[in-house]
Amino acid sequence: MSTLPATEHVRLSLNENPFGPSPRVLDAISSSLMDISRYAGEDVARLRAALSAEHEIAPEQIVLGEVLNTFGLYLAAQDGPGREFLYSAPGYTALVDAVRPAGGKAIAIPLDDRLGNDLGAFLRRTTAETRAVYLVNPHNPTGIVEDSEHFLDVVAELSQRTLVLVDEAYLDFLPDARERSTARLLREGARVVVFRTFAKLHGLAGLGLGYALAPPDLSKAMREIGVGEFFTLNRLGLVAANASLNDRAFLDTMRGSIRAERDAWHALFERLGVRYTDSQANFVFFDAGRPHQVVASRLASRGIDVGRAHPPLDNWVRISIGIARHNEFARQAVAEVLHDR
Known part of the structure; x- marks a missing residue:
C-alpha cells in the first residue's frame, strides 16, 4: 500500500487549478497592496473593457x-x-439552491447515455411555465462538452421560448472556447445569460471573481440593485483578473498541463477497464464499481480528498486534476483501491 508523506495532503475535490495563477498576477497583486484602502474604480472599467473586447x-x-x-x-x-x-441532474446545484428560497420550482432533467446534457429532453420539457433553463457546458461532474454547433442550435431554439442560463466555468480548458461560447448568441440578441469565472483556468479561486454576460434589461436590473458595482468587488481580484487575461501564453500552458494530466488519468482507466467520461475539464469522472462513499473513505485514509457523491450515479467518483506529484500518488491509490475487491 502506498503512503502519503506526513507533510502533504492531497485535495482533489474542488476543481481548483493547482498550478496557480500567472506570475504576472502575483506581481500585479503585490503592486496593488498599498491601494486596498480604496474602493475599486479604474480597475472595474479596465476589466469591463477587456471582457468587452474579448467577447464582443x-x-x-x-x-x-x-x-x-x-x-x-x-x-x-x-x-x-x-x-x-430546468437543470441537468446530477449537476452543479448553485442555481437550484438559489431559486428555491424565492419559490422557484427546480425541475431535474436526467443526463443522457453519454452522461451529458440531454438537450432533446430540455426542448421537450420547456413550457410556458419555464422561467429559465440552466445548462453547464462542459458539464459538472461529468466534464462532457457538447457538440458545438448542435449545442448552439438548441440554446438558440430554447432562448426563443424562455431565458437560457449557460454556465461556462470550464469552457476555457478547451482551446476553441471562444468559438464554442454561447456569447455568440447573446451578440445576436438571444435571451441568453453566459456565466464565466476566473476561479478555474486562471487559478484565482481564492479571490472569488467571475462575471456574467447578459441581455441589456437583465444587466440593467442587476446594476439597479447594486450587483457588480464597484463597492461590491474585491479590488485585488480585479487587478488579478486583468493581469491574467493579458498573459495568453500562460493560459495556453495551463491548458496543456491540465490536458496532459487528464490524459494520464484516462489512460489509467483504460488499463483498469473501468468506464469513464470524456471529460474536457480539469477533473475526471469514472465508475468505480462500488459505492462512492467506500472509495472516498479509502482514499481519505491515505490523505486524498475527492469530490462529493452525485446521486443517482452512486458508484461514480469525480477527481480534480492536481499537480503532477499528487496526481501520480492518487492514480496509484485509485488503482490499488479498485484492485482490492
Missing part, C-alpha cells in the same frame, strides 16, 4: 462578480413562486 459584448452588459446565485434568486423572486427552472 457591450461593457454595460457585463455584470462582474460570482453572480450565478444572485441571478437565480432575482429571477425566482421576480415572477413569484411556482415558476419552473
Whole structure:
C-alpha cells in the first residue's frame, strides 16, 4: 500500500487549478497592496473593457462578480413562486439552491447515455411555465462538452421560448472556447445569460471573481440593485483578473498541463477497464464499481480528498486534476483501491 508523506495532503475535490495563477498576477497583486484602502474604480472599467473586447459584448452588459446565485434568486423572486427552472441532474446545484428560497420550482432533467446534457429532453420539457433553463457546458461532474454547433442550435431554439442560463466555468480548458461560447448568441440578441469565472483556468479561486454576460434589461436590473458595482468587488481580484487575461501564453500552458494530466488519468482507466467520461475539464469522472462513499473513505485514509457523491450515479467518483506529484500518488491509490475487491 502506498503512503502519503506526513507533510502533504492531497485535495482533489474542488476543481481548483493547482498550478496557480500567472506570475504576472502575483506581481500585479503585490503592486496593488498599498491601494486596498480604496474602493475599486479604474480597475472595474479596465476589466469591463477587456471582457468587452474579448467577447464582443457591450461593457454595460457585463455584470462582474460570482453572480450565478444572485441571478437565480432575482429571477425566482421576480415572477413569484411556482415558476419552473430546468437543470441537468446530477449537476452543479448553485442555481437550484438559489431559486428555491424565492419559490422557484427546480425541475431535474436526467443526463443522457453519454452522461451529458440531454438537450432533446430540455426542448421537450420547456413550457410556458419555464422561467429559465440552466445548462453547464462542459458539464459538472461529468466534464462532457457538447457538440458545438448542435449545442448552439438548441440554446438558440430554447432562448426563443424562455431565458437560457449557460454556465461556462470550464469552457476555457478547451482551446476553441471562444468559438464554442454561447456569447455568440447573446451578440445576436438571444435571451441568453453566459456565466464565466476566473476561479478555474486562471487559478484565482481564492479571490472569488467571475462575471456574467447578459441581455441589456437583465444587466440593467442587476446594476439597479447594486450587483457588480464597484463597492461590491474585491479590488485585488480585479487587478488579478486583468493581469491574467493579458498573459495568453500562460493560459495556453495551463491548458496543456491540465490536458496532459487528464490524459494520464484516462489512460489509467483504460488499463483498469473501468468506464469513464470524456471529460474536457480539469477533473475526471469514472465508475468505480462500488459505492462512492467506500472509495472516498479509502482514499481519505491515505490523505486524498475527492469530490462529493452525485446521486443517482452512486458508484461514480469525480477527481480534480492536481499537480503532477499528487496526481501520480492518487492514480496509484485509485488503482490499488479498485484492485482490492
